Amino acid sequence: MPTAISIRPIISTISKTSEAPRIGVKNLALxxxxxxxxxxxLALSGFSLRMWLSSAHLGLGAIGLTANIGxxxxxxxxxxPVFDEVRPLFWGRRRGWLILVQMALVAAIVxxxxxxPAVSLxxxxxxxxxxxxxxxxxxxxxDAWRIExxxxxxxxxxxxxxxWGYRGALLISGSGVIALSVKTGWHEAILLMAGLxxxxxxxxxxxxxxxxxxxxxxxxxxARFAEAVREPLKEFLSRRGAFVIIAFIVLFRxxxxxxxxxxxxxxxxxxxxxxxxxxxxxxxSLAATLCGAAAGGWLVARLxxxxxxxxxxxxxxxxxxxxxxxxxxxxxxxxxxATSVLESFAEGFADAAFLTYLSGLCNKAFTATQYALLSSxxxxxxxxxxxxxxxxxxxxxxxxxxxMSAFAALPAMGLMIxxxxxxxxxxxx
Numbered sequence: 001m002p003t004a005i006s007i008r009p010i011i012s013t014i015s016k017t018s019e020a021p022r023i024g025v026k027n028l029a030l031x032x033x034x035x036x037x038x039x040x041x042l043a044l045s046g047f048s049l050r051m052w053l054s055s056a057h058l059g060l061g062a063i064g065l066t067a068n069i070g071x072x073x074x075x076x077x078x079x080x081p082v083f084d085e086v087r088p089l090f091w092g093r094r095r096g097w098l099i100l101v102q103m104a105l106v107a108a109i110v111x112x113x114x115x116x117p118a119v120s121l122x123x124x125x126x127x128x129x130x131x132x133x134x135x136x137x138x139x140x141x142x143d144a145w146r147i148e149x150x151x152x153x154x155x156x157x158x159x160x161x162x163x164w165g166y167r168g169a170l171l172i173s174g175s176g177v178i179a180l181s182v183k184t185g186w187h188e189a190i191l192l193m194a195g196l197x198x199x200x201x202x203x204x205x206x207x208x209x210x211x212x213x214x215x216x217x218x219x220x221x222x223a224r225f226a227e228a229v230r231e232p233l234k235e236f237l238s239r240r241g242a243f244v245i246i247a248f249i250v251l252f253r254x255x256x257x258x259x260x261x262x263x264x265x266x267x268x269x270x271x272x273x274x275x276x277x278x279x280x281x282x283x284x285s286l287a288a289t290l291c292g293a294a295a296g297g298w299l300v301a302r303l304x305x306x307x308x309x310x311x312x313x314x315x316x317x318x319x320x321x322x323x324x325x326x327x328x329x330x331x332x333x334x335x336x337x338a339t340s341v342l343e344s345f346a347e348g349f350a351d352a353a354f355l356t357y358l359s360g361l362c363n364k365a366f367t368a369t370q371y372a373l374l375s376s377x378x379x380x381x382x383x384x385x386x387x388x389x390x391x392x393x394x395x396x397x398x399x400x401x402x403x404m405s406a407f408a409a410l411p412a413m414g415l416m417i418x419x420x421x422x423x424x425x426x427x428x429x
Contacts, residue, residue: 059390279333323339
C-alpha cells in the first residue's frame, strides 16, 4: 500500500542517533505519540477509504477522485504562517493550536465514520477532504513543536520515535481497519480510529510548550510572509534549468500515483478478500520499505544521487509491472504478498535517492522553505492527475492501465538524463 511518509528521517536517524544526547523517556514517548497521531489519518482518507468505496461497489471514477482530497498535504505551506503569527487564547502558541486541530481531527474521523458512501458519496468525500486538511495542519504544528523542543543533536532520536509512531499508526488505520471491517463493518472500524486519535490531544496536554526567544519585528505579517516564501522561491527559479528540475520532481512519482489509487478496486476485482489485502499490506510491506530505504541510501553513496535516481526509477518501473502480472494469479494470496512487498521495497529504494536529490537542491540560506516547497511538489501528480486514474482504468481495463502506469515513469527518466547532462547534481558534477 503506497504511503506518503518521507523516509528521509529514517536515513538521518541511522547516522545521527548513535551520537545524539539523551532526550528523556518522557519527551521520546511524547514524540512517538505525536507521530502516531500524525500517521493515523493518512490511510483513512486514502487506501482504507478506497477499500470502503470498492466494497460498496462504487464506480472507478468516483474512487479515483479520492486522490484529490489529499491536495491539502501538498498545499499546507500556504496556511502554515498563520500558526506562527496567530496565538490562541490558551495553552500557548504550539499546544493551543495543536489541541484545537487535534479535536477537529477526532470530529472529522467521526464524520467520516458516520457517512454512508453508497447513499451520499459527496458527504463521504467531503468528510475525507476535511480530514486531510486538519491532518495536514496537525503535521505543520507537530513539526514546529519538534523543531522548537529538541536540540539539533537530539533530532535524530526524536525523529526515530516519530517515524515508528507514524508507521505503527499507518498499519493500524490501513491494514488494521481493513481487517477489522470484516468483523465489525466499516462504520465501527473507522469510528474506533476516532478513539485512538485521542492519543494526540493527550500527548499535547502532557507536553511542554516550547520556550522560544521572543523577537521584535517591526514589519507586518504580509511583509514577513513575502520574505519567507518569495525570496527562497525567487532564488530557486533564478537557477539554470529550474523548470526542467521542477518538471522532473512532479513527474517522478507519476506511475506510482496512477497505480496506487486503483489498487483497492483492482484487488477486489481479482477476488482478494479484505483479510488477504490487510496481510499483504501489513508488517511485510513495512519491513520491505525500510530495507529498500537502506539499500537506496547505500546506492546513492556508491553511484551518486543522479545515477542512483536512474537505477531506482528503472527498478520501480519493473516493480510496477507486478500489478498487471497479478491478473494471472487472481485470488492467490502469496502472489499478492509478493507484489506488495516488491513494490514497497522499490518505493523505499527510490525514495532514498529522490529525497537525497531534493535535499541537495536546497540553498543553505533557505533550506527549510525550499525543502518544504520542493517536497510539496513531489506528490502533486498523485493529488491532481491521480484523480483521473479511475476514468483511465474504466476506459482501458485494469491490465492495460497498470502497464501504462508502469511506463509513466519514462518521461521523468528522460528528464533526469537531460539534467545529468546539462544541470548535474553536486555529487555528479
